[in-house]
Amino acid sequence: MLTIPTVPLADGTAFPELGFGTYKLDGDEGVAAIRSAIDIGYRLLDTAVNYGNEEEVGRAVRESDVPRDELLVTSKVPGRDHGFDETRRSVDGSLERLGLDRIDLHLIHWPNPSVDRYVDTFRALVSLRDEGVLGSVGVSNFTEEMLLRVADATGVMPAVNQVELHPYFPQANLRAFHAEHGIRTESWSPLARRSELLTERVIADVAGTHDVTPTQAVLRWHTQLGSTPIPKSSSAERQRENADVFDFTLDETELRAISSLARGRLWDGDPERHEEM
Numbered sequence: 581m582l583t584i585p586t587v588p589l590a591d592g593t594a595f596p597e598l599g600f601g602t603y604k605l606d607g608d609e610g611v612a613a614i615r616s617a618i619d620i621g622y623r624l625l626d627t628a629v630n631y632g633n634e635e636e637v638g639r640a641v642r643e644s645d646v647p648r649d650e651l652l653v654t655s656k657v658p659g660r661d662h663g664f665d666e667t668r669r670s671v672d673g674s675l676e677r678l679g680l681d682r683i684d685l686h687l688i689h690w691p692n693p694s695v696d697r698y699v700d701t702f703r704a705l706v707s708l709r710d711e712g713v714l715g716s717v718g719v720s721n722f723t724e725e726m727l728l729r730v731a732d733a734t735g736v737m738p739a740v741n742q743v744e745l746h747p748y749f750p751q752a753n754l755r756a757f758h759a760e761h762g763i764r765t766e767s768w769s770p771l772a773r774r775s776e777l778l779t780e781r782v783i784a785d786v787a788g789t790h791d792v793t794p795t796q797a798v799l800r801w802h803t804q805l806g807s808t809p810i811p812k813s814s815s816a817e818r819q820r821e822n823a824d825v826f827d828f829t830l831d832e833t834e835l836r837a838i839s840s841l842a843r844g845r846l847w848d849g850d851p852e853r854h855e856e857m
């Protein structure tokens with residue numbers, strides 16, 4: 581079994597440097613894929629109300645031989661549940677579908693600024709954290725201004741901001757802001773959903789130098805930037821490949837070469853405009 585190292589969040593939680601994305605993993609096959617990821621050594625699992633697979637994630641956690649307190653389950657409040665009372669009800673629903681009595685990290689999935697209820701939503705997450713129902717509280721797809729606004733209003737800075745991040749969109753400014761404010765960055769779609777990223781010449785060159793695959797070079801780039809990537813894979817072989825990235829180190833030139841692929845967001849995911857219900 582692989583051991584994935586951890587880093588402390590601002591709230592003291594030992595947080596894996598690499599986790600497992602579960603979007604599109606559902607049904608019995610999804611449970612089997614999530615169980616295989618846990619067997620391989622993944623300890624951080626990422627789901628959301630909107631993925632429709634909290635039941636599958638919960639089943640995999642409950643059926644696994646790994647003790648519950650060694651696993652970190654993340655879920656997310658969807659846009660339609662923004663608001664204080666609505667969020668508390670949303671978390672109840674997630675707990676029920678997961679079949680768990682605690683969620684280790686709960687995020688606001690998207691800020692939906694036109695609705696402007698993310699501050700009350702975060703306040704509800706903080707209240708549930710204080711009651712012991714949630715371990716850590718964070719956000720996803722938040723800008724610097726939005727992070728400062730929730731911290732000013734609630735006195736709590738989100739422990740994590742999960743954002744689009746891959747070599748085509750390295751998010752240098754946001755990562756620097758996170759580092760300054762003690763926020764852990766998490767990279768969603770860290771492989772740019774495969775796309776043509778894995779055939780880029782610069783990545784092949786770096787991978788060749790270290791005798792690793794292009795995917796491993798990309799995931800090591802994330803961890804060395806100080807972000808936790810959450811690659812999704814339905815195959816045990818690729819899950820193992822993706823997690824096995826902690827026994828080689830890219831140098832500064834290689835990190836910069838991969839970051840030079842930057843060209844911007846790949847999908848319609850601008851937090852100021854994207855509305856996800």
Ligand SMILES: NC(=O)C1=CN([C@@H]2O[C@H](COP(=O)(O)OP(=O)(O)OC[C@H]3O[C@@H](n4cnc5c(N)ncnc54)[C@H](OP(=O)(O)O)[C@@H]3O)[C@@H](O)[C@H]2O)C=CC1
Nearest residue numbers: 601602603768769770771772773774795811812813814818
């Ligand atoms: N907060 C947010 O707004 C968002 C959060 N997310 C989270 O991030 C997670 C990861 O992002 P996702 O969009 O799934 O994209 P990823 O960048 O993780 O890419 C997943 C794709 O890459 C393939 N793949 C995985 N490993 C390999 C490998 N070693 N070699 C070749 N191909 C590989 C997978 O195929 P296969 O399964 O066949 O291996 C799949 O097609 C999601 O599952 C979700 O949990 C995603 C989007 C937005």
Ligand SMILES: O=C(O)C(=O)[C@@H](O)[C@H](O)C(=O)CO
Nearest residue numbers: 603628689847848849854856
């Ligand atoms: O997968 C997720 O968590 C999402 O939020 C995506 O649906 C995301 O909204 C997206 O693909 C944006 O283009």
